[in-house]
Amino acid sequence: MSPADASAERHGAAVAIRGLTKTFKSTIALHPIELSIPKGEILVLLGPSGCGKTTLLRLIAGLEIPDGPDMVRFDDEDVSAVPIERRNVGLVFQSYALFPNMSVAENVGYGLKVRGMPGQARQAETLRLMQLVGIAELADRRISQISGGQRQRVALARALAIKPRILLLDEPLAALDAVLREYLRVEIGALLRRFGITAVYVTHDQAEAMAIGDRIAVMQAGRIAQIDTPQEIYRRPANAFVANFIGTMNRIEAPVANGVMTAGSGETRLSLALGGPDRAATVWFRPEAIRLSHGDGAISARVVATTFFGATQRLVAALDPGHRLQVDLPADRPFMPGERVAFDLDASDILEFPNQA
């Protein structure tokens, strides 16, 4: 059991998934999945297309039935065969699924009406929810008269209205433009935390995952490749797949002899003290881990190009034709293509995943 899972057990798991598999005819969409989601956690499912994110979310929702019994538990109750309408889950999708012929307030209050909440109490609760997500002034508008970002807030308020045990969000911001996405992901994260709600959030956007998740489960081909906090996943990816998928990584493949990895030759070369036996090794390091040094460094390379990002710049430098490095540096130093630069790296910033390339 991982430390995160142990913590989930201690604080009471809202959702416990044990040996969960899902097979569609001949496609194994999920291999046995183990997962505990503590109460109040926002868990992000992140991964490339087809890795099983949506299938896992739908199984938690009750929109799909798992291969066997006792694979999905809510608050220690087996819900594997319980249909969605009896699970008390809230759903928010990319496509909003709002009622176009109803007003914003009617959409938000819909679930409360269906549950038989009397008119006055319902109106008060609807107003409270609309205020919370910042759409109270739009109460009487039709859905067709509000923007995409406002629609997503209506969808969120409607899902929260029924006080779900767990809120499930599937790419809720995918239809919005980049600026609005960036704004709303921070807002939604803050809002969910204020509610203290347990949430599972599917995205293939790593920046969104980092911004929203208490933990991120990185999925690969129907399995969870790593589950941990955004910081841990970024700093200590569990394997080459996660390293490749999260953020930008430099990857150097070269032989190690007498504990030193060497690549390139002459004026542009790399020489990293890795220790260990002689081997063909692959090492990984982040662009921001590389420091510019004076004179000779562990890495000497030639500048190929620079991209200006405002506060920082990303420099592409070549060791040899097969090895290019990306380096993030403050923007105040100008570099010329063809210029030779020397870099250093801390040993603790160099990652190696033995037994996998």
Ligand SMILES: Nc1ncnc2c1ncn2[C@@H]1O[C@H](COP(=O)(O)OP(=O)(O)OP(=O)(O)O)[C@@H](O)[C@H]1O
């Ligand atoms: N109803 C279905 N019938 C058959 N195969 C399915 C069905 N639903 C999903 N699959 C398969 O299961 C695998 C996982 O699909 P899933 O939709 O969960 O992936 P995803 O990670 O959500 O992808 P995306 O980001 O593209 O939505 C895929 O190989 C997919 O083709």
